[in-house]
Amino acid sequence: MDLPQRPMYALGLRIASALLFATLYMLVKHVGESGVKLPEIMFWRQAVTLPILLGYLAFTGGLHRLKTKRLPIHGRRAVMGMTNMAFNFGATILLPLAESTVLGFTTPLFAVVLGALVLREHIGPYRWLAVLLGFAGVLIVAQPGGETVSTLGMTLGLLCALFLVVINYQIRDLGRTEEPITTVFYFAAFGTPMAALALPFFMTAHSPQQWLELIAIGVVGTFAQLLMAASLRFGAVASVIVMDYTQLIWATIYGWLIWEKLPTAATWFGAPLIVAAGMVIAWREHRLGRQDALEAEQARNMSA
Template sequence: MTDRPERPLFGLFLRTCAMLLLSTMFMLVKVAGESGVAAPEVMFWRQAVSIPTLLIGLTLTGKIGVLRTQRIASHARRAAIGTFGLLCNVSAAMLLPLAEATTLGFTTPLFAVLITALVLREHVGRWRWTAVVLGFAGVVIIARPGHVPLSMLGVAAGLGAGLIVAAVSFQIRDLSRTEAPVTCVFWFAFYGTSFAGVLMPVYATRHDAWQWLLLVLIGLSGTGAQLLITLALRHAAVATVIVMDYTALVWSTLYGWLIWDRLPPRVIWFGAPLIVAAGLIITWREHHLSRAISPATALEED
């Protein structure tokens, strides 16, 4: 079996399309929230729509067997944590302006470094620690302490999403050793729907046609984004395509302007570059260290 040749430009294109779909999903989440749909119900339908979508796609392509797994418990644990992260993401989108919610989501690499250092007890050197300080300085600027504040619950949800996505990334890295990407996506949706379904008797309400359309589009755009993110990694390395994640800020700003007639305040143009720069530094260091000749060399250079 030959290695698949890399197509970095195509990978970058796919990742950019994924960020457009993801930004579209969060825009729809915000619209749904303003129409009266509760966050737990949005979370349920975001996952529930994925299941028949993936089943139909896999059946038509003759790949339904890829869903077989020997690691049901690992998928369930990943979904339990990831579902709470999805709730944080949905809540942040509902409680904050889109640009601010998107920017707080960029803190995932910062939390990944903290988990690496404080939980896994691995070495983290001056470059990545500097990036963490730089990134959280950007968070403080965006939160605007002492000025007209953002919703602190929304800020907490945005940071919580960044932390949980970072934690889940370690679980996904472990699952990817034995599982196909679409397998992880399907079982996350399956268990996520089951977990969120517990809340439905409390939060489910009757909806009009517009609200049902929003919920279906949320599920389809979220599923499409997940699949494009996975597909992009088949054509280019993570370190190559991850830079396109920051285009989500462009889309969220555009949606905020077109739909809510709101442009981000000046502080976000000071805080967001710090968070983005921190993420890029961490990505660069991870890429550099992965190519180091030996662990000892990596430790000396970090």
């Protein structure tokens, strides 16, 4: 069942989601640098979600909202999501916060490339030019021949952006029949045991502050994901992902307040190219979407 679209509401949800995701990555980087290993961070990110959602649904009498006929699809989404989480959190720990955030903005570039190679979509010169512009920005941020940037961190960040293209469309598809809280619950339900398999090899003793940060990662991540899923339920993917760029503002502020580090000159030059490329692609997708809708309406009128 197709739901009515509420584009402005969807944009507002995505902006709030971007703020929470920036907070999440700040916490991941901080606790990761304190010595907590990546697999354990991933486990607590998911494990904390389950009691939050189950408690809320039980209190409101909404446990029936977890009924689904699409468990296999939720499972595939969880496999992709956990893989993407490993890439994402790994890049966040290895790179400065602003730089890892900027790499996430390459998702629209990969969306165009995958659309051309996999879906055989016709891509016009505007979008191809935007892709070239965006990847030029990535090269600048990587600073080849300049300051040392973690090659592994850059690779993980780009893989994260690539996987996020598929995940956005998975969530969009699930949103046709599932509520956001249902999608988030099953991601955690499948993802927690996946991450738990690694705990015997990586779990260590933690300080009270580390435990607080791990719990906060789960809480903040849960609400960030709920808002992201809701934005894709009420708005088109190409439109709402533009609001993800606001995340760079918060990442820069966190980097300055906590690590006393501002983005490098290369990032200041490269980031606008990546952001501009993403906005051109989103604008073009919006125009094409309106054109397709108009042509469909005209076809219906002619056949009536």
